Amino acid sequence: MKAIIVMSSKDNVGCAVEDIVAGDEVSYTVDGRTATFIAKDAVPFGFKAALQDIPAGGDIIKYKEVVGKAAMAIQTGECVHVHNVEGKRGRGDIPEVK
Amino acid sequence: MKFLGYIRADGSVGIRNYTLIMANGRGAANLAALVAKLVRGTRCFVQPNENGRDGEDRKTIARTMIGLARNANVGAVLIVGNKKDGGYPEFAYDAFVGEIAKCGKPMETVFMDSCGGFQQAVGLAMRKARQLAQKASECFRREVDLGALNMAVKCGYSDATSGMSGNPVVGELFDRLVQAGGRAMFAETTEVIGAEHLVVKRFADEAEGRKFLEAVARVEEEARSTGEDIRTINPIPANIQAGLTTLEEKSLGAIAKSGTSPIRGCVKYAEIPAGRGLYYMDSWMSSTALFLGFAASGSVLNIFQVGGGWFPDDAMMPTANTGLVTPTLFMTGSPRTFAKAHQEMDFSSGTVISEREPIAHAGERLLADVLQYASGRLTKGETMNVDDNIEVYLRGPGL
Numbered sequence: 001m002k003a004i005i006v007m008s009s010k011d012n013v014g015c016a017v018e019d020i021v022a023g024d025e026v027s028y029t030v031d032g033r034t035a036t037f038i039a040k041d042a043v044p045f046g047f048k049a050a051l052q053d054i055p056a057g058g059d060i061i062k063y064k065e066v067v068g069k070a071a072m073a074i075q076t077g078e079c080v081h082v083h084n085v086e087g088k089r090g091r092g093d094i095p096e097v098k
Numbered sequence: 099m100k101f102l103g104y105i106r107a108d109g110s111v112g113i114r115n116y117t118l119i120m121a122n123g124r125g126a127a128n129l130a131a132l133v134a135k136l137v138r139g140t141r142c143f144v145q146p147n148e149n150g151r152d153g154e155d156r157k158t159i160a161r162t163m164i165g166l167a168r169n170a171n172v173g174a175v176l177i178v179g180n181k182k183d184g185g186y187p188e189f190a191y192d193a194f195v196g197e198i199a200k201c202g203k204p205m206e207t208v209f210m211d212s213c214g215g216f217q218q219a220v221g222l223a224m225r226k227a228r229q230l231a232q233k234a235s236e237c238f239r240r241e242v243d244l245g246a247l248n249m250a251v252k253c254g255y256s257d258a259t260s261g262m263s264g265n266p267v268v269g270e271l272f273d274r275l276v277q278a279g280g281r282a283m284f285a286e287t288t289e290v291i292g293a294e295h296l297v298v299k300r301f302a303d304e305a306e307g308r309k310f311l312e313a314v315a316r317v318e319e320e321a322r323s324t325g326e327d328i329r330t331i332n333p334i335p336a337n338i339q340a341g342l343t344t345l346e347e348k349s350l351g352a353i354a355k356s357g358t359s360p361i362r363g364c365v366k367y368a369e370i371p372a373g374r375g376l377y378y379m380d381s382w383m384s385s386t387a388l389f390l391g392f393a394a395s396g397s398v399l400n401i402f403q404v405g406g407g408w409f410p411d412d413a414m415m416p417t418a419n420t421g422l423v424t425p426t427l428f429m430t431g432s433p434r435t436f437a438k439a440h441q442e443m444d445f446s447s448g449t450v451i452s453e454r455e456p457i458a459h460a461g462e463r464l465l466a467d468v469l470q471y472a473s474g475r476l477t478k479g480e481t482m483n484v485d486d487n488i489e490v491y492l493r494g495p496g497l
Contacts, residue, residue, distance in 0.1 A: 005262060005451075007262070016258075044341065045407070046257045046259065046340050046405075047341035048258070060343075062350065063261065063350040065292070065293070065296075067347035068343060068346060068347065081343050082329070082338055085344060086344075087328065087329045087343075087344035087345055088344075089291050089292050089318065089328065089346055090345055091322065091327055091328065092321060092326045093325065093327040094327075
């Protein structure tokens with residue numbers, strides 16, 4: 001069993017505090033509730049994993065706040081990083097997405 | 099809670115006791131640098147060239163230098179120059195030297211045109227600097243309350259630990275410092291984008307909160323005007339390679355370092371706040387510029403809270419002495435970074451992750467260490483004679 005830290009029960013991503021490889025069972029506790037999922041990707045220390053399925057365009061929530069949007073559909077247990085997430089702020093390359 | 103500090107004529111309290119040597123214009127910077135090398139216990143600030151800079155940037159350079167001279171870690175000041183007056187108004191004798199003199203610390207000036215030229219000025223400046231160094235040493239450490247301390251924090255080499263186990267521990271320290279009557283400061287305007295709605299609620303004064311939001315809007319507009327995705331600029335590559343994905347995520351982790359106290363005001367780069375309590379400085383995030391700006395605003399101890407997931411093994415700390423007169427305490431909230439760079443790190447709260455140490459407990463440990471560094475213990479960065487590249491945060495064009 002590998003551990004991730006979830007900052008708030010509103011979050012849909014958690015942060016690995018050890019190196020997770022695909023197929024690992026991952027556990028976290030938030031607000032006294034413990035849940036588990038199977039990692040679909042490698043999630044190295046400090047990287048994020050999806051706690052639930054997130055549709056393309058859906059908000060990525062960490063610290064109870066929006067930290068970006070899914071650039072494609074993301075499944076539970078996938079690594080969540082620059083390959084599947086877009087930032088919403090400070091985008092000089094595209095019209096404002098707020 | 100007490101520490102041993104240097105009480106200055108204006109009531110401010112320092113934790114180091116340097117003689118600061120500076121030039122009232124870039125033209126005499128070599129003179130300042132030469133004399134600083136010859137005299138013990140000196141710090142020399144080689145300023146950016148004020149020539150061809152707009153008024154706002156010249157004011158920033160002058161404000162930075164006046165602030166450094168007034169910093170309580172400085173026991174005496176020597177100003178050298180080509181002439182007393184004749185340059186831009188920001189560096190005129192009354193505006194520059196006169197402003198520094200107000201803090202009442204031992205101070206001398208040497209101008210080449212009134213002592214016969216450069217080589218004569220070296221001799222005279224050396225003599226005066228040696229006298230000042232001795233004069234500064236006549237100030238002894240005395241016991242003072244924690245509330246006399248002015249501190250500031252920057253986070254850097256951010257990774258996921260920054261928002262989990264590093265910055266929140268600094269927040270805990272700052273809450274205690276502010277409760278004791280001290281002054282704490284945080285900054286980095288790019289890195290509040292995405293978290294500004296949470297920070298603005300904590301401004302005690304509405305007008306100051308507006309200044310803060312205007313600063314964030316200005317920086318986001320500057321980011322957009324590049325025509326680039328901010329993510330190709332900030333988070334920096336080291337952040338992304340350590341697992342941070344967007345600027346918003348970085349910002350939300352970054353603001354944890356401010357703690358929970360009300361924010362008293364939003365100051366400019368290198369501006370000295372009017373009161374005690376928690377302040378925000380509207381500044382660029384670079385560690386080559388920000389620690390200097392903190393020192394000029396009166397911070398006597400800077401914290402560099404690093405994630406460090408990107409660091410190589412046995413890493414050397416970047417920008418170890420960019421506060422110039424203000425030491426940098428390096429800390430990390432990552433157990434892995436502490437293992438990789440323990441020889442350079444002054445403090446670790448990686449135990450929040452590895453041993454589930456409560457944040458409040460780690461904050462208490464950090465406070466105990468801060469009192470030691472404030473009383474004279476050297477930080478690891480201070481044990482090295484590293485002359486870092488230092489920049490002033492200038493925003494205008496070179497003309």
